[in-house]
Amino acid sequence: MDAVLERYSRQVLFRDIGEAGQRKIMQARVLLCGCGALGSALADGLTRAGVGFLRIVDRDFVELSNLQRQVLFDEQDIAEQLPKAIAAGRKLRRINSSIEIETLVADIDHTNILKLFEGVDLVLDGMDNFETRFLINDAALETRIPWIYGGCIGSHGQTMAIFPFETACLRCLIEEVPGPGATETCDTAGIIGPAVNVVASLQVTAALKFLAGRRDLIPRR
Numbered sequence: 001m002d003a004v005l006e007r008y009s010r011q012v013l014f015r016d017i018g019e020a021g022q023r024k025i026m027q028a029r030v031l032l033c034g035c036g037a038l039g040s041a042l043a044d045g046l047t048r049a050g051v052g053f054l055r056i057v058d059r060d061f062v063e064l065s066n067l068q069r070q071v072l073f074d075e076q077d078i079a080e081q082l083p084k085a086i087a088a089g090r091k092l093r094r095i096n097s098s099i100e101i102e103t104l105v106a107d108i109d110h111t112n113i114l115k116l117f118e119g120v121d122l123v124l125d126g127m128d129n130f131e132t133r134f135l136i137n138d139a140a141l142e143t144r145i146p147w148i149y150g151g152c153i154g155s156h157g158q159t160m161a162i163f164p165f166e167t168a169c170l171r172c173l174i175e176e177v178p179g180p181g182a183t184e185t186c187d188t189a190g191i192i193g194p195a196v197n198v199v200a201s202l203q204v205t206a207a208l209k210f211l212a213g214r215r216d217l218i219p220r221r
């Protein structure tokens with residue numbers, strides 16, 4: 001196995017990835033919307049797996065109440081008053097310096113969503129609200145770029161891989177965008193770390209299948 005692949009040898013040995021799949025993963029470009037609890041776990045998984053390019057967008061700063069579940073951050077990030085995207089980028093580059101990581105401290109809205117989608121193969125949802133998820137959904141339909149929905153609250157969560165015009169999309173599943181305050185959030189109902197990690201693991205699994213060229217293995221529900 002050549003030196004570049006050696007780092008990923010354990011997943012290259014895995015039958016359904018192999019050398020060909022790993023080379024695809026290393027050339028893949030992913031947009032990660034949100035770098036809180038789900039986003040941290042997603043970014044960690046994709047970075048360790050060797051996804052070639054990661055664009056991370058988040059508007060928030062690291063706070064003490066994040067550390068219970070947001071695995072990329074620590075007390076030093078709070079002391080330095082770092083935005084999550086910046087703290088995540090710093091940590092992720094220490095984990096894997098061979099991939100390209102672009103970090104943006106920004107609110108995702110209708111003015112920048114299509115720009116954020118530029119040049120990526122896949123979009124991962126690490127958001128905490130439905131307004132942004134519907135923006136992601138509509139941009140995915142417009143650009144035909146697949147995205148992987150993920151959501152978590154309390155001790156449970158949901159995830160689904162959405163392939164535009166192939167699977168149901170978020171608007172097929174939820175007809176009306178719930179207004180702000182209409183649904184419970186982690187700020188009102190709480191959230192436990194294990195629930196986040198389960199949902200993020202399922203999202204990363206679907207992402208690796210897709211990026212390794214095995215979209216046939218991804219559940220369509």
Ligand SMILES: [Zn+2]
Nearest residue numbers: 168169171172
């Ligand atoms: Zn739809």
